[in-house]
Amino acid sequence: MPDRSFLDWPFFEQRHRDWADKLDAWCAKNLPVDHSDVDAACRDLVARLGEAGFLKPTALDTDNPGPLDVRTLCLTRETLARHDGLADFAFAMQGLGTGAISLFGTPEQQQWLDRTRAGKAISAFALSEPRSGSDVANMDMTATRDGDDYVLSGEKTWISNGGIADLYTVFARTGEAPGAKGISAFLVPADTPGLEVAERLDVIAPHPLARLSFNDVRVPASAMIGKPGEGFKIAMSVLDVFRSTVGAAALGFARRALDETLDRAGSRELFGAPLFELQMVQGHIADMALDVDAAALLIYRAAWTKDMGAPRVTREAAMAKLFATDRAQQVIDKAVQIHGGDGVRRGHIVESLYREIRALRIYEGASDVQKVVIARQIK
Numbered sequence: 354m355p356d357r358s359f360l361d362w363p364f365f366e367q368r369h370r371d372w373a374d375k376l377d378a379w380c381a382k383n384l385p386v387d388h389s390d391v392d393a394a395c396r397d398l399v400a401r402l403g404e405a406g407f408l409k410p411t412a413l414d415t416d417n418p419g420p421l422d423v424r425t426l427c428l429t430r431e432t433l434a435r436h437d438g439l440a441d442f443a444f445a446m447q448g449l450g451t452g453a454i455s456l457f458g459t460p461e462q463q464q465w466l467d468r469t470r471a472g473k474a475i476s477a478f479a480l481s482e483p484r485s486g487s488d489v490a491n492m493d494m495t496a497t498r499d500g501d502d503y504v505l506s507g508e509k510t511w512i513s514n515g516g517i518a519d520l521y522t523v524f525a526r527t528g529e530a531p532g533a534k535g536i537s538a539f540l541v542p543a544d545t546p547g548l549e550v551a552e553r554l555d556v557i558a559p560h561p562l563a564r565l566s567f568n569d570v571r572v573p574a575s576a577m578i579g580k581p582g583e584g585f586k587i588a589m590s591v592l593d594v595f596r597s598t599v600g601a602a603a604l605g606f607a608r609r610a611l612d613e614t615l616d617r618a619g620s621r622e623l624f625g626a627p628l629f630e631l632q633m634v635q636g637h638i639a640d641m642a643l644d645v646d647a648a649a650l651l652i653y654r655a656a657w658t659k660d661m662g663a664p665r666v667t668r669e670a671a672m673a674k675l676f677a678t679d680r681a682q683q684v685i686d687k688a689v690q691i692h693g694g695d696g697v698r699r700g701h702i703v704e705s706l707y708r709e710i711r712a713l714r715i716y717e718g719a720s721d722v723q724k725v726v727i728a729r730q731i732k
Contacts, residue, residue: 355435355612359646364653365424373428379405385437391559392517396475398443403472411448412466413455421448421455421594423656427601431652434605438709441602442560446514448598449717450476452591453522453538457579462540465520477518479509479541479565480588486511487722489524489588490533494567496525503527503539503577505570508551511716515563516550519543522578523567529582536584539576547571558708589667596670596717597655600677603713604648606706607681610688611641613703617692634691641684648677668730675723678713685710 360370383401386394402408410425426448434441451469454462468474485491494507505525512521520542527537541548547570554562579587618629618638628634655669688703689696696703714720 355608359649359653362653364657365428369424369428372425373432376407376429376432379407380432380436380440384433384440386439388439388559391439392561394439395443395514395517395561398440399447399475400472402440402444403470408444408447408470408472411444412451412470413463414470415460415463415466420660421452423594423597423659424653426595426598427652427656430598430601431605431608434602434709435609436605438558438602438606438705439560441605442513445595445598445602446478447472447476449478449591449595450514450518450520450522452478452595453578453587454540456590456594457538457583457587458540459575459578461575462578465540468519474519475514475517477512477514477521478591479512479515479521479523481511482508483510483564487719489585490536492524492526492536494523494525496527496537496539498527498574499571501574502571503574505539505541505547505567505572507567508564509567510564511554512563512565513716514561515565516553517561521548521565524584524588525567527581527584533585534582536588537581538578538584538587539572540578541570541572541576545570545572556712558705558712592717593665593667593670594659597652597659597666597673599713599717600648600652600655600673600675603674603678603681603710604645604652606710606713607641607645607648607677607684610681610685610703610706611638611645614638614641614688614691628691637687637691641687644680644684648673648680651676668727671718671723671726671730674718675720675727678710679720682710682714 388394410422430441433444447469469476482492496503496505523539523541524536526535528535547568549566550563551566552564618634619627621628651673655666655673658669659666685706689707692703695701
């Protein structure tokens with residue numbers, strides 16, 4: 354039985370506890386899903402999560418506008434990840450893909466949000482390029498003004514939900530100034546002429562990923578999110594909200610790994626006694642539990658700080674993501690070791706966790722980049 358005592362921490366209100374209980378009960382009945390066709394599985398997960406009301410926290414409620422609740426986002430990602438990594442992915446991309454629209458979109462652009470929150474449209478966040486992943490300011494893709502339109506030309510890669518999304522938040526260079534100050538953001542529907550899926554990308558934990566080509570994609574000037582040259586600020590503001598949720602997903606993976614390890618250590622006998630009786634195994638389990646709790650404290654500190662009205666939580670979110678993802682990798686590695694041969698058998702839960710966790714140390718700011726961010730915030 355997973356440890357849920359952390360829900361009694363003062364970071365949370367009763368509504369968060371009720372949400373976590375409701376979601377956990379839904380997950381127990383509906384997850385995991387069949388991953389053999391990830392596109393179909395993601396579409397199905399988005400629809401079912403939307404129908405059940407669990408996508409509501411991912412975007413602004415246009416009928417009752419207010420800030421995004423980062424604690425609810427983190428609790429949701431942690432819970433989904435503990436049950437099924439693909440369910441976490443489906444939820445997370447709905448939020449990341451529409452984050453710029455929630456925070457900076459016009460009322461017309463925000464009309465999309467009712468659909469994404471209901472699971473009737475799938476969103477994506479198109480920031481990375483072949484030459485610029487962590488170095489966002491170095492992007493090559495351009496958006497050139499042409500009368501009442503902008504024409505987008507270039508490529509995006511490693512785009513989650515690429516190929517199945519209905520709308521993309523796209524960042525491109527508009528040239529108001531060099532570097533980061535010359536980038537703008539655009540809302541681009543997937544059926545816009547010239548937008549093509551150039552390549553589907555297969556990774557160790559299969560998710561819908563793609564490289565996208567923008568071949569003179571024409572969008573109206575009203576498709577710009579925010580003001581010209583504000584794209585970098587918009588992207589960083591979105592990541593400021595969602596970066597700590599990446600740590601929360603890692604925490605969910607780590608909690609599941611710890612739970613599986615406790616079951617294994619209690620049921621498997623070695624040298625005439627349960628595996629748990631070996632002091633070395635006890636030491637590994639103690640380290641795992643320590644890493645899980647420490648990660649949770651950093652994650653929910655960052656989420657609570659943002660929810661309490663802090664304009665930016667760059668330092669707190671970077672610390673939460675860095676620590677949680679790196680330590681979850683170690684927790685899961687220990688789980689694989691304690692499971693022995695079963696730990697590397699394809700299809701076993703700890704083997705799938707081992708594949709799921711690795712990407713979280715790269716996307717939305719690689720671990721080494723988070724260290725740079727933290728150092729610059731405390732100098």
